[in-house]
Amino acid sequence: MRFSPAACIFCAAVYSCMVAFRQQIIPADAVFAAGVMLLRINFLPEYFFRILKLNLMILFICATVYLFGDDARHALLIFLRYNLIVCATAAMFCGMNSTDFYYGFYTLRLPHKFTVLLFFAVKYIEIIGNEYEKMRNSLKVRNFRPKTDAFTYRTLAYLLGMLLVRSMDRAQALTQAMKMRGFSGRLYPFNFRPFFPADVVAAALLVFQFILIYGGLV
Amino acid sequence: MHISEGVLSAPVLISTGAAGAALTVFGFYKMKTEMLAKTALMSSLFFVGSFIHIPVGPTSVHLVLNGLVGAVLGVCAFPAIMVALVLQALMFQFGGFTTLGTNILVMALPALAGYYLFRLGMKTAGKKRWALFFLTGGVPVLLSAVLLSAVLALSGSRLYDTAKAIFLMHIPVIIIEGIVSMYLFNFLNKVYPDFLRTEYEN
Numbered sequence: 001m002r003f004s005p006a007a008c009i010f011c012a013a014v015y016s017c018m019v020a021f022r023q024q025i026i027p028a029d030a031v032f033a034a035g036v037m038l039l040r041i042n043f044l045p046e047y048f049f050r051i052l053k054l055n056l057m058i059l060f061i062c063a064t065v066y067l068f069g070d071d072a073r074h075a076l077l078i079f080l081r082y083n084l085i086v087c088a089t090a091a092m093f094c095g096m097n098s099t100d101f102y103y104g105f106y107t108l109r110l111p112h113k114f115t116v117l118l119f120f121a122v123k124y125i126e127i128i129g130n131e132y133e134k135m136r137n138s139l140k141v142r143n144f145r146p147k148t149d150a151f152t153y154r155t156l157a158y159l160l161g162m163l164l165v166r167s168m169d170r171a172q173a174l175t176q177a178m179k180m181r182g183f184s185g186r187l188y189p190f191n192f193r194p195f196f197p198a199d200v201v202a203a204a205l206l207v208f209q210f211i212l213i214y215g216g217l218v
Numbered sequence: 219m220h221i222s223e224g225v226l227s228a229p230v231l232i233s234t235g236a237a238g239a240a241l242t243v244f245g246f247y248k249m250k251t252e253m254l255a256k257t258a259l260m261s262s263l264f265f266v267g268s269f270i271h272i273p274v275g276p277t278s279v280h281l282v283l284n285g286l287v288g289a290v291l292g293v294c295a296f297p298a299i300m301v302a303l304v305l306q307a308l309m310f311q312f313g314g315f316t317t318l319g320t321n322i323l324v325m326a327l328p329a330l331a332g333y334y335l336f337r338l339g340m341k342t343a344g345k346k347r348w349a350l351f352f353l354t355g356g357v358p359v360l361l362s363a364v365l366l367s368a369v370l371a372l373s374g375s376r377l378y379d380t381a382k383a384i385f386l387m388h389i390p391v392i393i394i395e396g397i398v399s400m401y402l403f404n405f406l407n408k409v410y411p412d413f414l415r416t417e418y419e420n
Contacts, residue, residue: 009308013315020316021228054311058222061380069376081224086311093308101308113246114301120258121265121301128259128266146273153394156272157401160281165410167259175255185251 001039005104007199008092011036011206016085018213025080032209033088039201040091047090051083054090058082092202098122103189112186119187123174128167135159219282219362219388220306220321223314227373234369235319242322245296253294260287261298265305268312272394279391285358285399288329289336290414295329296322320369328361336403340414348400355399356392363388 003011015032022029040047058079066075102122106115139159146152175183226234249257267283288295300322306312313321332354339350363385370381406413 016223016315020223020231020314050311058225061222061225064380064383065376068379069374071376074374074376078225082222083224085223085314085316089308089314090311093311096308098305098309101305111246113249114297117249117254117258117261117297118301118304120254121261121305124259124262125265125305128262132266132270148273148275150397152273153397154401156270157398158405160270160398161402161405161409164259164263164406164413167263168256168410168413171255171259185254 001198001201002196003092003198003202004107004195005096005100006107007195007202008096009101009104009108011202012089012092014206015088015209018209019081019084022081022213023077025077025084028212029080029209030084031212032205033084033091035205036088036202037091039198040094043091043094047087047094050090050094051086054086055083098125106187106189116185116187120171124167124171127170127174128163131163131166131170132159135163219325219366220303220313221317221324221366221369223316225373225377226317226320226369230369230373231316231320234323235316238319238322238326241327242296242300242319245293245298245300245326249294249297253291257291257294257298258301260291260295261301263287264299264302268306272398274390274394279394281395281398282325282359282362282391283395284325284329284362285332285335285355285395286402288326288332288358289354289403291329292333293330295333296326299326299329324362324365324369328358328365331361332358336414339403340407348404351403352396352400354403356396359388359392359395363392 011032019025019029037044037047062075062079065078066072069075099122102115102119105118136159139155144155146156264283264287267281269280271278271280284295284299287298291298300318303313303318303321303325307314307318335350335354335357339347339354342350366388367381367385370377370384403414
């Protein structure tokens with residue numbers, strides 16, 4: 001099933017707030033996360049491995065709480081809260097790209113300054129990413145092997161500097177091109193990401209989750 | 219450096235979230251339209267910086283770059299870092315919605331120290347300038363590590379040792395970031411001095 005970016009952002013934000021402040025996790029808290037994961041079962045390998053990787057850091061935190069803080073219950077609470085939120089968000093957002101998020105925030109009517117900055121940042125990430133790839137490749141063909149020494153740190157600092165210089169030139173060209181087309185700090189996108197029928201299912205799941213937690217049903 | 223969802227207590231999340239949100243709104247208010255391209259560029263560099271791994275002995279660390287963002291943008295570092303954190307949270311689930319304000323506070327507030335240290339560095343010369351450029355990169359990461367440990371420790375006594383461990387883990391990053399920044403600012407100052415000008419506030 002496919003969700004629209006706006007619905008994903010809204011549902012994920014609300015669900016995160018619902019779970020992050022819980023002092024005790026019960027099976028009913030997992031309804032939304034499990035439902036979304038089931039609805040996105042076709043992306044299972046993608047989000048499953050991402051969740052596994054993300055768990056490395058939280059396992060470290062939980063282990064220190066358990067071993068040094070001597071509180072197994074709190075370690076488990078952190079682990080469950082984190083995993084519920086990550087399972088829901090990873091399942092909802094996998095398969096989306098940064099442009100989708102721009103349209104999502106635009107649809108949610110967030111302030112123009114934020115959405116325009118996000119739009120430019122998304123464009124520049126692509127530019128910087130490509131420039132960085134080119135420069136890393138040029139270092140590789142010159143047999144550069146990073147080590148723990150001043151030469152490596154200086155080379156990487158110069159790489160970062162050149163990345164900034166070249167990206168700034170490209171960024172200024174893009175800004176000038178947009179200004180020539182009448183840009184005055186606001187964008188008017190015409191290529192929206194529409195709402196999908198699956199969004200209704202996600203919204204219903206979220207409402208059900210809300211009733212379960214705050215309605216006193218469990 | 220990101221604080222994950224579900225770790226912090228509610229009072230810490232709410233208070234740091236409100237402070238982070240207020241500072242970001244102030245940053246947006248101060249950001250001129252002409253400053254948009256530079257802010258977005260630094261935001262994307264902050265985003266890409268997390269993929270630049272630098273070897274330290276048998277392991278590697280990634281750059282935080284909040285000192286660089288602060289030095290170039292000043293108070294506009296808040297919106298720049300906020301946008302990068304939003305994208306990281308959505309694309310990779312690093313951080314999250316409830317910890318967004320806390321993460322902004324932890325990473326963007328120390329960026330202001332980078333701004334002042336860099337201005338100071340530009341007024342000096344020789345070895346003193348190199349030392350201040352080192353501090354421009356290192357001090358914001360040090361302050362971020364301190365803030366990160368503080369919010370963890372404030373979330374309950376059970377997290378004291380986690381806070382200590384996380385602070386110790388950041389020591390190599392502080393040194394590496396300082397060394398890289400020292401070379402980087404010197405390079406930018408020679409190659410593209412206009413980039414480091416700060417005529418951006420309303």
